[in-house]
Amino acid sequence: MIYEVRHVTRYTYAATVELTNGILRLIPQSGDGQMLERFDLSTDPPCLAPAERLDGFGNRILSLRIEKPHRALSITASSLVRVNRSPLPGSSRPWERVAEEALTVASISPDGPATALYPSRRVELFGEATDYARLSFSKHRQVNDAAMELTHRIRSDFVYDPEATEVSTSAREAFQRRRGVCQDFAHIMIAAIRGLGLPALYVSGYIRTIPQPGKERLAGADASHAWVSIWCGSDTGWRDFDPTNAQAIQNEHIIVARGRDYSDASPIESMVLSSGRHRLDVEVDVAPV
Structure with a gap:
């Protein structure tokens, strides 16, 4: 199977956010019966160019930094993933x-x-x-x-x-x-x-x-x-x-x-410079191609 994946995260803040810092775990892995063929990330307002690193578990981590003051933030991750897994083996060790x-x-x-x-x-x-x-x-x-x-x-x-x-x-x-x-x-x-x-x-x-x-x-x-x-x-x-x-x-x-x-x-970890409450909305679409 080939899937188009679209993961949208929206934050709405009660007060202006002066600075957002965070990390994103939104890039699907290659291996274990799946292959990532494309990944795109966009934010509104735009973030600084994200740096990428691997953590101790092999996850691809992207940095997130937005220096423009904002009252709302949307993060959209789009992926194309090919999946072809073998069935669970019929026998295994005690x-x-x-x-x-x-x-x-x-x-x-x-x-x-x-x-x-x-x-x-x-x-x-x-x-x-x-x-x-x-x-x-x-x-x-x-x-x-x-x-x-x-x-x-x-x-x-x-x-x-x-x-x-x-x-x-x-x-x-x-x-x-x-x-x-x-x-x-x-x-x-x-x-x-x-x-x-x-x-x-x-x-x-x-x-x-x-x-x-x-x-x-x-x-x-x-x-x-x-x-x-x-x-x-x-x-x-x-x-x-x-x-x-x-x-x-x-x-x-x-x-x-x-x-x-x-x-x-966790998909997103962030720290914001602001006060007041916020609202979080998440929408994921996994569509077979």
Whole structure:
């Protein structure tokens, strides 16, 4: 599949903003079954020429700096992405062997498991999540099978409710409420997986929404999305699972950034010189070409 992706973020401020500084994680990755063919960025008001760098997870980071005073800001990222992923392998190693191997890998490269084993800023380890995962990760069970069952259980046991949580809600809080959004379900699954000693990362990106039979696809109806990447051993590498939709990622998923949790992979981080409140609106369109 080839997709045109358009991600528009709009800020409206109650008072004039004198200066905006920030970083953007909006460039889809090449690799893991997808290829970025084009990326364009525009802002209104215009920003200074952005510098680009790679972070420790291999994400492409753009700087954002706007020195012109403004009361509104729009950021538009446009991409052309080709996606062609292989199905999840039918067999995999027992999860205990993967956990043992993860402790022996000394590399801290983006592809290594080291940084994905331990608690992070937004994902603490807690016994309730670990116990929840153990129901799927029984003794000597293959890691792919256990992870797939866990994604299905989260989809079944938790309610998708955008009003139940905020961006700052912890994995423990969302787990206790049994409701939240894709960010919460990803954090819960990461806490559960890491509690077993398996490496798990947070993935931000996009998912194409499929219209109901007989209905036309609506422009702007897609959304930013989040799911989980699990290290399944040096021979297999990372495999991605979507607990919000109870599936391994398919050709409808587009990867943008990875990190230990949302803090490492959020699309936009900014700091403004101003006072008063602001309003945020986000629109994502993932259109097959």
